[in-house]
Each structure stands twice: as C-alpha cells, then as structure tokens.
Amino acid sequence: MEPAPETEDEIEYVTVYISDQLFGLPITQVHNVFKPEAITRVPLSIPEVRGVLNLHGRIVTIIDIRQRLGLPKQKNGQDTMAVKVEYKGESYGLLIDRVGEVLRLCRHNMESNPANLAERWCSASSGVYQLEGGLLVVLEVDQLLDFSGQAHAA
Amino acid sequence: MDDLLSEFLTETGENLDIIDVELVRFEREPNNAELLTNIFRLVHTIKGTCGFLNLPKLETLAHAAETLMGKFRDGAEVTSEAVTLVLESIDRIKEIMAILEATEIEPEESDEALITRLKTMAGATTVAIEDADQTASVDADQAASASPASASPASVDPQPKPAKLERRISSQSIRVHVDTLENLMTMISELVLARNQLLEMVRQNDDSEFKTPLHNLSNITAELQEEVMKTRMQPVGNAWQKMPRVVRDLSHELGKKINLEMIGAEVELDRQVLELIKDPLTHMIRNSADHGLESTAERLAAGKPETGRIMLSARHEGGHIIIEISDDGKGLDTEKIKQKTLANKLVSQADLDKMSPQQIYKLIFTPGLSTADSVTNISGRGVGMDVVRTNIEQLGGSIDVRSRAGKGTTFIIKIPLTLVIISALIVESAGHYFAIPQLNVIELIRTRSKADYKIEKINQTPILRLRDRLLPLIYLDETLKLERTGNNNFADPDSAVSKSRFPDKEDIFIIVLQVGSTSFGVAVDRVYDTEEIVVKPMSSVLRDIELFSGNTILGDGSVIMIIDPNGIAQTITDEAVSSAYEETQKTEQPSHPAREQTAMLLFRAGGPELKAVPLSLITRLEEIDVNTIEPSGGRKLVQYRGRLMPLLSLHDDQQWRSEGNQPVLVFTERDRAMGLVVDEIVDIVEGVLNIEVRDDQAQGCLGSAVIDTQITEVIDVGYFLTKAFSDWFTGNASSAATGRGRRLLLVDDSAFFRNMLAPLLNAAGYDVTLAKSAREALAMKEDGVLFDVIISDIEMPEIDGFSFAESLKNDAAWGDVPLLALFSKGSQANIERSKQAGFIDCVAKFDRESLIEVLQETLHDAEEVA
Numbered sequence A: 001m002e003p004a005p006e007t008e009d010e011i012e013y014v015t016v017y018i019s020d021q022l023f024g025l026p027i028t029q030v031h032n033v034f035k036p037e038a039i040t041r042v043p044l045s046i047p048e049v050r051g052v053l054n055l056h057g058r059i060v061t062i063i064d065i066r067q068r069l070g071l072p073k074q075k076n077g078q079d080t081m082a083v084k085v086e087y088k089g090e091s092y093g094l095l096i097d098r099v100g101e102v103l104r105l106c107r108h109n110m111e112s113n114p115a116n117l118a119e120r121w122c123s124a125s126s127g128v129y130q131l132e133g134g135l136l137v138v139l140e141v142d143q144l145l146d147f148s149g150q151a152h153a154a
Numbered sequence B: 001m002d003d004l005l006s007e008f009l010t011e012t013g014e015n016l017d018i019i020d021v022e023l024v025r026f027e028r029e030p031n032n033a034e035l036l037t038n039i040f041r042l043v044h045t046i047k048g049t050c051g052f053l054n055l056p057k058l059e060t061l062a063h064a065a066e067t068l069m070g071k072f073r074d075g076a077e078v079t080s081e082a083v084t085l086v087l088e089s090i091d092r093i094k095e096i097m098a099i100l101e102a103t104e105i106e107p108e109e110s111d112e113a114l115i116t117r118l119k120t121m122a123g124a125t126t127v128a129i130e131d132a133d134q135t136a137s138v139d140a141d142q143a144a145s146a147s148p149a150s151a152s153p154a155s156v157d158p159q160p161k162p163a164k165l166e167r168r169i170s171s172q173s174i175r176v177h178v179d180t181l182e183n184l185m186t187m188i189s190e191l192v193l194a195r196n197q198l199l200e201m202v203r204q205n206d207d208s209e210f211k212t213p214l215h216n217l218s219n220i221t222a223e224l225q226e227e228v229m230k231t232r233m234q235p236v237g238n239a240w241q242k243m244p245r246v247v248r249d250l251s252h253e254l255g256k257k258i259n260l261e262m263i264g265a266e267v268e269l270d271r272q273v274l275e276l277i278k279d280p281l282t283h284m285i286r287n288s289a290d291h292g293l294e295s296t297a298e299r300l301a302a303g304k305p306e307t308g309r310i311m312l313s314a315r316h317e318g319g320h321i322i323i324e325i326s327d328d329g330k331g332l333d334t335e336k337i338k339q340k341t342l343a344n345k346l347v348s349q350a351d352l353d354k355m356s357p358q359q360i361y362k363l364i365f366t367p368g369l370s371t372a373d374s375v376t377n378i379s380g381r382g383v384g385m386d387v388v389r390t391n392i393e394q395l396g397g398s399i400d401v402r403s404r405a406g407k408g409t410t411f412i413i414k415i416p417l418t419l420v421i422i423s424a425l426i427v428e429s430a431g432h433y434f435a436i437p438q439l440n441v442i443e444l445i446r447t448r449s450k451a452d453y454k455i456e457k458i459n460q461t462p463i464l465r466l467r468d469r470l471l472p473l474i475y476l477d478e479t480l481k482l483e484r485t486g487n488n489n490f491a492d493p494d495s496a497v498s499k500s501r502f503p504d505k506e507d508i509f510i511i512v513l514q515v516g517s518t519s520f521g522v523a524v525d526r527v528y529d530t531e532e533i534v535v536k537p538m539s540s541v542l543r544d545i546e547l548f549s550g551n552t553i554l555g556d557g558s559v560i561m562i563i564d565p566n567g568i569a570q571t572i573t574d575e576a577v578s579s580a581y582e583e584t585q586k587t588e589q590p591s592h593p594a595r596e597q598t599a600m601l602l603f604r605a606g607g608p609e610l611k612a613v614p615l616s617l618i619t620r621l622e623e624i625d626v627n628t629i630e631p632s633g634g635r636k637l638v639q640y641r642g643r644l645m646p647l648l649s650l651h652d653d654q655q656w657r658s659e660g661n662q663p664v665l666v667f668t669e670r671d672r673a674m675g676l677v678v679d680e681i682v683d684i685v686e687g688v689l690n691i692e693v694r695d696d697q698a699q700g701c702l703g704s705a706v707i708d709t710q711i712t713e714v715i716d717v718g719y720f721l722t723k724a725f726s727d728w729f730t731g732n733a734s735s736a737a738t739g740r741g742r743r744l745l746l747v748d749d750s751a752f753f754r755n756m757l758a759p760l761l762n763a764a765g766y767d768v769t770l771a772k773s774a775r776e777a778l779a780m781k782e783d784g785v786l787f788d789v790i791i792s793d794i795e796m797p798e799i800d801g802f803s804f805a806e807s808l809k810n811d812a813a814w815g816d817v818p819l820l821a822l823f824s825k826g827s828q829a830n831i832e833r834s835k836q837a838g839f840i841d842c843v844a845k846f847d848r849e850s851l852i853e854v855l856q857e858t859l860h861d862a863e864e865v866a
Helices: A065-069 A119-124 B003-028 B033-052 B056-073 B080-103 B112-124 B131-146 B148-156 B160-170 B178-204 B211-232 B243-254 B271-292 B296-301 B334-343 B349-354 B357-365 B385-394 B565-580 B717-724 B751-763 B774-782 B801-808 B828-837 B848-865
Strands: A010-018 A021-026 A030-034 A049-055 A058-063 A081-087 A090-096 A098-106 A125-130 A135-139 B233-235 B258-263 B268-270 B308-317 B320-327 B398-404 B408-416 B420-429 B432-437 B441-446 B453-458 B461-466 B469-475 B509-515 B518-524 B526-535 B548-553 B559-563 B597-604 B610-614 B620-625 B629-632 B635-640 B643-649 B661-669 B672-677 B680-688 B701-707 B710-715 B743-747 B767-771 B789-793 B819-823 B841-844
Touching: A010 A065, A010 A081, A010 A090, A010 A135, A021 A098, A049 A090, A049 B559, A065 A090, A065 A119, A081 A098, A119 A125, B003 B033, B003 B080, B003 B243, B033 B056, B056 B080, B056 B112, B080 B112, B080 B243, B178 B211, B178 B526, B211 B233, B233 B271, B243 B258, B243 B271, B268 B271, B271 B308, B271 B320, B271 B385, B271 B408, B334 B349, B334 B357, B357 B385, B357 B398, B385 B398, B420 B509, B420 B518, B432 B526, B461 B509, B461 B518, B469 B565, B509 B526, B509 B565, B518 B565, B526 B548, B548 B565, B559 B565, B597 B661, B597 B710, B610 B701, B620 B635, B635 B672, B643 B717, B661 B680, B661 B717, B672 B717, B701 B751, B710 B717, B717 B751, B743 B751, B743 B774, B751 B767, B751 B848, B767 B774, B774 B789, B774 B801, B789 B801, B789 B848, B801 B819, B801 B828, B819 B848, B841 B848
Parallel strands: A021 A135, A058 A090, B258 B308, B432 B559, B469 B518, B610 B710, B643 B672, B743 B767, B743 B789, B789 B819, B819 B841
Antiparallel strands: A010 A021, A010 A098, A030 A081, A049 A058, A081 A090, A125 A135, B233 B268, B308 B320, B320 B408, B398 B408, B420 B432, B420 B526, B441 B509, B453 B461, B461 B469, B509 B518, B548 B559, B597 B610, B597 B680, B620 B661, B629 B635, B635 B643, B661 B672, B701 B710
16 A cells, blocks of 8 residues: 655654653654564673674664663563664664554644653654654654763763 | 866866876975976876867966976976965966866956966076077967967977877776776675675585585685775875875975875775875874974974974775874873863863873864864864864774874874775684684684693783793683673583683683784684675774774674774783884884893895894994905805904805905904805894794704794804804813813793803803793702702793792702803893892803803802802
C-alpha cells in the first residue's frame, strides 16, 4: 500500500517502544529495522556503545539507547530489535524493544519538552506529542548520537 | 562550461602551482638556468593559450610577467622585489581564473597598475639592453592589448613546439571523475570480502575442486585491488606544493628568516584526504612561523641559529599516514595556556594543577582558547587549533602536540588510510578475537619453557627476556580490560576474577611487535592464521580508543577490532616518549634501564650490509694512498708512522681500490698497528648495543645488532688482530705467564664485552670462566666453584656490580677473593663507590692493557698478604 504523501505540515514518524516509553523517529532518518545478531563488544568503549556488527557488509555501531537516556537496563531474555540510522556518513543501530506503528503527525502539535525532563532526554529530543495513549517523545538522531559532551563523563 | 575553457582552467591552474614552487626555489638559486627556463616556458605557454582562447586581460598580464622573466634570462639581477612582483602577478592570474571559472568571462577591472609596475621593474632590471629593444617590447604590448587577433599569430608561433611536447605527455594519462574511482574502490573491497568468504567456505572442505580456481581468483583480486588502489593515491607533496611559497611570503612579512624542510613528500595518500588536509596544514605552518619561531634577535640571543626551521614530514605507519609539523622555535608556554584557560573559564584551577605539561599542551585544542597576545593578519587569532582538530577528526584522524620550552613544538597528525587492505595476524584473548597488522610482527613465541626466552618480573612488572634482550611485556586481556568469564578462564574456572592472568598457564603465545624503534611483547591465549583484511575506520564514537586502528569483517562475517601497535606502545612508554621526544626522532629502547651507550662506527666492507665496530677500539680512521701499499709475502703492507702495518680485509672477495685512497680503520697497541680495509665509512652512532649471537656465527663476526633501526653485523676485532699478529694479545713471553693458570671469573651482561675480554684474558694465561649476570655468578658460588680473582661489570640489569660486591663482602666462600670493577665510563664518584662496595680497583673496559696490569698487581698484592 503506497503511503499518501505528507503535506507540508505533517511528519511521518516510526514509533518504537523502549522500556515501555513510546519514542518517535522521523521516517526520513530511519533506514530499516533489523534484529541484531553477533554483536562484537568493543573493549574500552563508552558504555553507550553495546558493540559493532556486520549488516550486509557494512559495519554498524550498536547504541544502547537505555544507557544513553538513563533508562533501566534490559531484563535478560528480552528480545531486542534495532533501528538503523545514518549519521555523518556512518551507520548506527539503535537498540529498541519493539517497533510500533508509523504515525503521521501534525508539526503544530509538537510541544517543547517539559522543564522537568531529565537533561539526558532533553539533549536527545526535540519535543513531545500528546497522543491518546500517552506521550510520544521525538528523538533527534543528530543529538542522540552526539557523544562529545558525554564521552567519559558517565 | 566550454570544454576547452574547462581544460584550460585545470591545466593552467596546475601550471601556476608549479610556477609558484619553482619561483621560490629560483629566488634561492638564481643561477639555476634550468629552473629559469622552465618557469619562463610555463609563463610563455600560459600567455599563448590565453591569446588563443581570446582572453586579453590574462594574456596581457602573463605577457608582462613573461617580459620580466625574460630580463632574468638575459642576465639581469634577480632581486627579491622582482620575484615578489612576479609572484603577485601569478596570484592575480589565479584570481582572474577563479572569476573566469565562476562567470566564464574575464573580470571588468583592469590590471593597469600591476602591469605598469611589471614593466617598470622590467625596465629597471635592464642591464645592457638597448632602448630599441625596450620600445619594441612596449610596442608589442600595445599591439597585444589593442588587437588580440593580430597578436595571436605572433604568440601562437612559438607555441606549437611546447604544445606538441605536452600533448605527447598528456596522451599517457587521462582524467577520470573521482566518483568513478570511488565506485571502483567500493566494488573492489566488496570483492575482497566475498573472496574471503569463499576462502572460508573452501577451507572447510579439504579436497574441494574449487581450491585451484579460487586460488587464481584470489591472486587476480589481489592484483586488481593493488592497481585500483594506486589510482586513488597521490603523493602528499601535492598538498605541500604551496608551502614553500607560503613560507617565503611569511618570511618576508614577518622579517624572520625561515627555512622549510619537507621530508617524505612522496608518501602517498588518498586524494580526497589530501584535499582536506591542505588547509589545516597551511594554518599550522602559519602558526609556527608567526607564533612558534622567535624573531631573529631573540633567536640569536638564545644562542640559536638565525634561520628558523620548520619541518614538514610524512611517513606511513601501520595503516595510517603520520604527518608532522615541527619548528625549532620557543615551544608552547604552559603558563600562558593555563592563564588563558582560566580566564576563559574552561578548566578549573584544581584540575589545572593536576595536569602534566603534556596534558596542558593538549588544552590548545579546546574551543574558545586563544593564547596569541595579538591578532595578526597572518594567523588570525593565532590558534584555531580546535577547528584544525575538528577537520582532522572528520577524516577519521587525530592530532597531538609535543613541545619543549625554548626548543620547539611538533604537531603530529595521524590519518587512517581508508580502504586499506593489510595482512594481519588473527589472535584470541579471553574469548575475544583481534587482528594485529603483520607489518609490526617481528616474532611469535609459544611458551613451553624453551631456553630462548623467559618471562621475568621486575617489581611486579612483567618483562620478557628474549635471547639477550629485555622487552616490556603486556597481557592483552589486561590492557584491554577483558573479563575472563567461566568458559574462557584458564587458571581457575571457578573464580570470577583472576588477577594473575596466566600464572599456571604453560601454553600462551607471545607476539613480539615493533613500532618504530620500540619493541615489546604481547601475550595472548591463542594465535590463528594471517589473513588479508579490509581496514574499515572505527566509528567516530569509538575513534578515540587509541588501542584500535580500525575494524574489519572476517570471512565468517564477524566483526573484529584491529589492534594499533602504536597505541599499545604508547601505554608502555607514555612518560618515556614525551621526555625522550626531544632533539632526534630516534627514541631509546625503554626496556634497557641499566644499559650503557656505546659509540659505534658503521661501515661497509665487501657487500651492501652494514657492519659495525666500537669506536673506542679504533685508534684512527685513515685514507691510505693505494700507491703506497706494498705486497709482501702474501700480505699487503704499508709504511705507517715509522713502522710496517699489515692491511687486512674483512672478506676474501672484498674489492680494494685500485687508485686514489683506500679507507682503513687503524688499530694500535703499544708498538703494533693493524689496518682493517673497508669500502666506505658510513656513520658514527651511539646506542645501546645488543648483540644477538647465532649458532653459525662466521669467524670475525661477533653477531648482529639493531643499530639505529638497521640490522648491523658487529665484527670481532680480536679475530683480525690475531690474524695480523698471532701474538697480539700475548705480546712478549713474560706477559703470557702473568696469568699462570689462575682462575678468573668475568661477570658482564654484554656478550660483546665478554667476547672481547675473554680471549685477551685467556691469552694472558688465565683460566677464564664467564658469567652473564651476577645471579649466574652467585649460582656458581652456591655450586662450590672457586676463583682466584673476579672481574665484574658495574652496569648490569637486575643485580648491578655494586650490589654483587656488597653481597660478597662477608661471604664464606668468596669473601676473600679480590674483586675488580669494570667501567665503560670512569668517574671519581664511581671509583669511590666501588671501593666502598668492596672492589679493590677499577678498570675501564676498553683499556685492555691496564686491565692485565691491574690484574697482575692485584693478584701480586693478594698473594703477598696471603
């Protein structure tokens, strides 16, 4: 089914669940969703990096979003998926619990992050949407993957 | 854009760059006719092409510049102003071309002023040229600017010849769009990966019919890959082309004398990376010239040579290209950096206090910092180092800085060579696999209690004793902080943490690596094959892990890290490097704390291999006129200072010179002299001498050593001395008897000295026993061996001479045995100290005569007392 083209006011988001929180990534930034296998750990790397893996001949860096956003660690045995994004010409896989629907939302409805939102989240998010089921936190890949400020602070 | 115009712009652009470089050289070598002709020809070509393409402004300008150059050709004096003017016009031509490229038409503004200046300068530099000539050239100018059409026949004529030449050269090369090459490269690396996968699959089946065709495929792939790689690589010199000009201009502007040295311009680099480093490099050179180098007055006051030196160098090192920019200026000012950092509130005082000078230098890369007191035109705010660093990091590279107050500063840029395919050793440690570049692997050792090596501990630090060398040893799992879980812990499966990694493990592998002049051992659990791997740069979030230089996908699809031997070397010698970085590029081997330095003479004799002999053994270096060499009784002799000196060659098939002078190393002792004939004397270097002795050592050779990163054969002088005079060491009959068969123990950790002194002592009549270390000697003592006299080196690792002597002071077995100390450098303090430790006397190692005498005396005294 061909998706109807977006109007200028609307953005399509791929929604994902991480630790029971709903997040959205602009569809233009998401390349695909895959199940990460055979992750090679990288010794001495920052905790946000779970490791690297080979996806169709490309080396993809796997990012632990929970670590990045300060969410509780995953329980053992929980299935994981990953969302593949590109940043500065490199491939990254963002670990998520499961994929939600693709939602088309109106830009106007996006609100700025609440003042009491944790710093880690604010730096990675450009705003929230109020949906019927709860809040959707919009993630910005650029900010999410900008570790320069964080590096070894954590 | 018109194809013709586009071609013109590209080619002329290149020519202008060449002219730049050549003009700067020409300024220094005004008598270089070849340079001048070259420059003239290039300018002339540009002028002609401009006329042909109907670009009057450019043509006029080029013509005026050509006229000035013509004056030089006619013998006029090459002044600095004249060259500056020509350079200025070259710059203006470039500007016009840039406008041409953008708008496809020449700019409106006229260059009258510049052209007039050029003409004036041309007129002024006339030496003995008639007015008629001048008017003729002026007329030609006017004709040229008035009617380009009529001028072109005149200027086209001389052109066809050079054009023909160039056409021949250009037909050997074609222009290809960069994207096309990019695609080719990507496809090639995919091909390599696919081939690796196939290899992996075929490896499983022993007798597969696919083996041979796959082998062929593999070879072809390798060749293809090599060829395509070549297309992307360009010499880094291309990025450096503008530098001589930049430095020359800076030199004038700043009123400082600056010399730019460029080393390694032929080192190749990916063309895109080349483009991107041009600006950062220029920026840093400007910085060095402006802020690094002191003014001429300051330099003289500091006792430095007037001319400041900036050195640009490049080299390959394990998958990276290393570019260094160093100056011999005043170095970085830590105080200033601290002040500015505090003033800009970038780091707290408390943190600053904890920092080492090395860390303070690194602060210059912080955004928002500027330590230049004044803003100058030349390098702006003086530091844009954060921008430079960002630029370099975007290429996947890194930048570091080293500095010494008053001596200078060096910036070190490291850029990965993307899409490089290298040979690597696959190893495993604690269940993790890694690749180690084959380039740096010297040796593989499997520990199973072989005699070749031993792992020892000095103060809890593991050291590998490999034959006669001591190397730092690191355990890979410790360095990488790898956890040993139940299934990969060898020592104790039940313990979650095992502090001592391989305590009971008999079977580990040690890989001996070498980086530059540093060698060390890396202990791993297991070593697998060597494989060809595609180096993929690390993701930017992982880039600052210095121990890895990249990662790769193996044949089985898994991703593994590539170890950077340099990174490991850094962890071992971090402190040592920053303090040893000083004057030269050679760093001492940090693993020999107690070794003395020996000055060695390097030479060649009978072959291209380097040979060496300790400088202090040589009495004199001579050049002997071959006509004075007389053959006699099968030998060659020469009159030397009142006596007949035999001349020996190292090899039987060594060629002696038939005319002119023959270099000879002269050895003398008392009234005897011997000359060793060599082909050429190469150098004198000082370093730690580690001689490796092979089982099949040829006569006349003590062994081989690595001197100044080259493998050198150390010759046994004693052998040749006795060849010349069989009784060299024994001298007259009486001294042969001095030994009288007394038992002598010689303790010295250096194989070289043991080998040098042993024959001497034997010849003097002593019954000589050798010990490599104090420990070995003490073991002999425990075994009940007795000696009449003991001679010991002082500078030895582990137990030094003093400790050895002290331990024998009240010893039951050896307490009364006279002890003699051997020094390589004597000093009053040492003599005092050795007496205190229990030595009777001291002798310099190279003073063989006094050694025998002192021995004699000591034993005489000892026996008298007894």
